[in-house]
Amino acid sequence: MQEELDGLATNYPDRFKIYYVLNQPPEVWHGGVGFVSKEMIQTHCPAPASDIQIRRCGPPPMNKAMAGHLEALEYTSDMQFQF
Template sequence: ARAILENLKDTTNVHLIYANVTYEDILLKEELDSLAAKYPGRFKVYYILNQVSCLFFVAILCFHIYRASLTPAGLWDGGVGFVSKEMIQTHCPAPAPDIRVLRCGPSPMNKAMTGHLDALGYSPDMQF
């Protein structure tokens, strides 16, 4: 993503759905967040966790019950569970001739993503 964004002649927009098991598993989060802040119109990242740790639930509980000095920015605001068709629809552009979808992950995830993308109308020549 960085090479695309830093190339002044490249006008490609990048939408990243980044799924991990836990928050601690998110690699390069600071760098990705920095790119999203620096290129808000061209780079969007949406994080999904399979498991949200007890720490997040305790923080949310404190925020709601005690109205502690926690801010919503300090709480998990990404997705929870597995990547769904609805998440793809919400966080990625609709199928179009100039759209490309790059998948990277374990085989079961790629198989599920192929099914979701097919169902949403992304043709095989749009998927890599």
């Protein structure tokens, strides 16, 4: 879905932002590296609000950890979606 997601970010820059994080990135990589942290979320995601939704996709341990970070940062379950 990378092409579709990148297209949304290009076509709707004020409404859609994407930040890719890879644990083992290729040699040339411009996204995040490692595990998603609270600091990454605060830096790259909008603050919690009723009109914000954070979507995540990855292996179960990553999704579980990220859900915990989002909850700690006061994103409600309505503000999160897991693929």
